[in-house]
Amino acid sequence: MYDGRLSTLDQARYPAGATPSRNDVCVDHNRVIRDATVRLSMASTAVEACQWTVTTLARYAPATVSVLLHVHDRLRTVAATGSWQVFSTVPPKAGIVGRVYASGLPATVGRVAEDPDYLPVHPDVTAEICVPVCDPAGSPIGVLDLQWRTEVELDPWRRTAELLAARLGARIMALGGPPAESRSEKLLRHATAMTAAQTEWELLGTAIGAAREVSTLAAAIVVLGGRDGPRLDAPTGVPGELEGRLRAELAEAGPAALGRLVARAHRHGAAYTLGEAGHPPTEDYAPLDRAGVRTLIVVPVGQPDVGGVLLVADGRRLRPDPTTVNLMELLAGQAWSCLDRLRTLHQLSEQANSDPLTGLRHTGPFGQRIAAATPGRTALLAIDVDGFKSVNDTYGHQEGDRVLVGLARALQAALRHGDELFRIGGDEFVAVIEVHRPAEAVRIAERLTEAARRTGRTISVGVAVAEPHESPEATLRRADQALYFVKRNGRDAVRLAAD
Known part of the structure; x- marks a missing residue:
């Protein structure tokens, strides 16, 4: 039975006056590994595997435990427990977690205050163990991170963490690999990029790319209002085959046809076609039909008098779900807000740099x-x-x-x-x-x-x-x-x- 006294070996491991918790001394690390391994075998998804690992470790370790996996271009927290605050995403090279992921080498930090890479999560954290989660080939796919607010013997926990991280990585890959970025997460990433855009060209390019990626449809086009009526946005990059045909048909149809598309969207709101055979399109959508569009999402952009429309299309006959349409509406709203901000900033800049009488720069x-x-x-x-x-x-x-x-x-x-x-x-x-x-x-x-x-x-x-x-x-x-x-x-x- 544990009586609170330290063995000679323990006395050498802890600073004078510091004592480990009862849980630290009494932990059976073999049992931790065994319990976590059993739970891992029960997981049916990568996220579940991470959650079981974190939950099992939290039962034995008086620490903040989290698993971060590399999703798209960031380390994303998939499971965590015991923390006052958790960073949802971390850049791949930021913090101790980013350093471990980038290097593929574990890190044992006895005093986090002395480590320049430490990302503050809780004011009482004193030590951190971070180990890479790798696939069977040894390439990092994420990290397993433990942070303590009490004195603890770190070496046994590091060995335990390394064993569990290896088994977690193998289980994640057996279940198909790290979870894919959700459509909502993709939209958020693109929304951030649109906010940072410096020009209308850059903004529209980001919005079009976001529409394609989030909707998973092949083509996207923005039609915006102008002095001479609605106009097609400038193409970004080399358009795909369907998008090229769609641009050509809309350009040939002219401003009047574009105006009808815009007016229809602003009058009735977002719409989509189910792409079913035997149902000819209305006259307004005839140019799109000639281009080979069989599935279409139409979303109004901005205000009726100065805005436009977002067209997202595909040559396959698909059945867009309402969630996809809702995401396109959110995308269009964010794009218009960013576009309006850019135009306002440009107008203020012109006013600041122009002669108010003649409009010439001064x-x-x-x-x-x-x-x-x-x-x-x-x-x-x-x-x-x-x-x-x-x-x-x-x-x-x-x-x-x-x-x-x-x-x-x-x-x-x-x-x-x-x-x-x-x-x-x-x-x-x-x-x-x-x-x-x-x-x-x-x-x-x-x-x-x-x-x-x-x-x-x-x-x-x-x-x-x-x-x-x-x-x-x-x-x-x-x-x-x-x-x-x-x-x-x-x-x-x-x-x-x-x-």
Whole structure:
């Protein structure tokens, strides 16, 4: 019978003043292994095998016990007990559990406070044993983790944990391997990725990939509203055969047909077809039928006036269950929330970086742009409105604002795609363009003067091409000097600055 006294061997194992619990000294580790092995043989699923292992260990070990398996790209807690808090998922290399999984080597940590990888779960945890759970070939598929809040003899428990982890791994593989990621977990993973998306392209690509993976159907397309009516989202990657045909048919059908699909979804809500033979589709879905779609889920996205629709389709005749449709609705709602956030952020950014009168970007973005000038290629066109002060003095600032807005629109329209126009002062503009030779920059400047004349005003333009080893400020000064030369010599002209 245990009387609380330590043997000579035990005294050497424990620090002065520390005593093991009665359970620690009296544990029959052979019995622990035997009981757990019997329970493992009764498990019918991998999750059950993990739960039986944890439950059996918890009966003998006064510790937090958990099993984490590698699911998709993270270590996921499949079974746990005895903890105030359990991490649901852990990155594959995070914490002691991640270190053990990545290395395939067990870890015995007598003082967790001294281990930089320890993930705090309970403030009283003092020691941790973590061993890899491997398949029969020896490759880790997860970890078995035990954490103590009392003094304990770690070596016997580590040996027990290693034996049980080996048997658990064998049983899990015999039952088909670690559990697959559920559809809800997939949706959550994709929702996190959509929240982190930086562009609409990235967001829509993530949403389309999520729709395919969660629904298990072959094709997914997003139709969104625009100024000219509904439009197909830009394809992400190389679409599959069905998705390619579907895009082609919808593009040929045109905005009116897309509009009917969107209106129908927003009027009646999500819908799906059972894909049964002998039941022809309605006229609105005829383009999808021609593309070879035999199973379809249609989910509204956003608001009727500015939103769109998510189409998830397959060429097989399937029977989508209501749960799949519900998950697509959740996906569409998350995608729209993220899209609305991106558009709001973009609008705020444009407002912060744009001149409120003309809508052109102003000095902040201009400084960033000319800082990236390429010697011999980037040209600065300094532009000044001739006689603008007299407009303000004679007709007032309201008329002056009208003149500036009209000129800004005319100049912007006269530039090529990719050229940029900035307003850097009251009636001062600068165009930043990329050219192959100075004469090309002069021709574009002359196009600007012609565009200004059509508005009933004239402008003076100084042109300078960035030189090697020249600062952007110096290039701008040369353009200004050329501009002032034009102003002093009759205005309404263009001059190329000297090198």
